[in-house]
């Protein structure tokens with residue numbers, strides 16, 4: 554690089570309009586770090602998932618945690634328009650957010666409804682709670698009675714996940730009680746698999762426990778939809794499809810287990826990008842970032858990017874992850890800081906201030922998949938996209 558002059562251009566502001574809070578005075582001020590959401594890819598993934606199902610099987614799009622970091626409101630609307638039948642969220646707040654954005658479909662709260670005073674809001678916003686205990690069933694019936702309303706709910710059975718739900722044994726006691734309720738109406742019975750992608754034997758065991766509960770409920774002439782399958786089970790266990798499947802990860806173009814790529818073609822829905830906002834040439838022996846974990850071994854061109862662990866770009870990526878600049882892989886050097894990272898761009902011809910940088914996604918022929926970052930961090934793809942923080946605007950394409 555000796556002798557070559559660094560090109561210092563004005564930072565261009567030509568990335569697409571950001572999806573910021575429209576009421577905010579800040580809407581015209583764009584820190585150049587953003588996530589792009591590819592609606593077409595999402596629709597295509599939903600189509601590919603549906604092709605694995607029976608025509609009668611309904612699809613619940615799991616859009617909790619801001620659609621795994623991808624924009625819950627937009628993708629909920631897209632999912633419902635493109636073949637999904639209902640939505641799954643984690644909390645009452647997430648359900649209310651969708652209702653406030655004019656989403657009318659059934660919304661199942663997959664997570665906790667505690668404290669039970671919140672049942673008022675569930676009724677007010679016409680959300681569907683999950684009942685996981687006698688206590689919550691009782692509270693639901695009492696509140697619905699007091700408000701003179703009928704409330705639909707799904708019963709959760711813990712067949713081996715060990716998280717929430719009544720046990721199959723308790724189902725024997727609770728189902729006859731459910732059959733007698735006046736204000737609470739059973740709409741669904743479901744369970745959740747813990748190892749559907751990796752352990753068919755244990756999944757079969759969970760399935761047989763679930764089937765015994767379903768059989769009993771039918772014997773009591775209860776009418777309900779049964780559901781169990783997540784993304785992994787959609788691909789691995791046809792017998793678990795029942796009346797509804799609940800898919801999250803695959804909608805967003807990510808694969809739920811090693812080898813899933815052979816079973817379904819999915820397109821990434823999210824790309825995470827930023828721009829070079831500072832660039833410098835430094836001599837050999839220069840210390841980069843906190844704790845001096847990286848010292849340049851030769852003269853180096855260092856680019857600074859406005860993204861850090863407060864955006865969800867994990868500190869574990871320090872000295873390990875790569876980004877794409879002008880279609881080339883460049884190493885993150887030194888510690889990831891709260892708001893900035895440094896990358897070695899020495900080998901990128903023509904590298905300039907303002908160059909677009911890809912953290913997740915494709916540039917030229919190179920790709921950085923979510924899974925690559927997950928491997929570096931010793932985690933799963935879910936955690937990487939869910940962790941992209943609120944301060945990174947999502948741009949809808």
Ligand SMILES: Cc1ncc(COP(=O)(O)O)c(C=O)c1O
Nearest residue numbers: 615663745783784799800801802
């Ligand atoms: C109860 C429940 N059902 C379905 C899903 C969707 O799982 P996946 O994203 O693997 O499809 C989740 C996700 O964590 C869940 O908690």
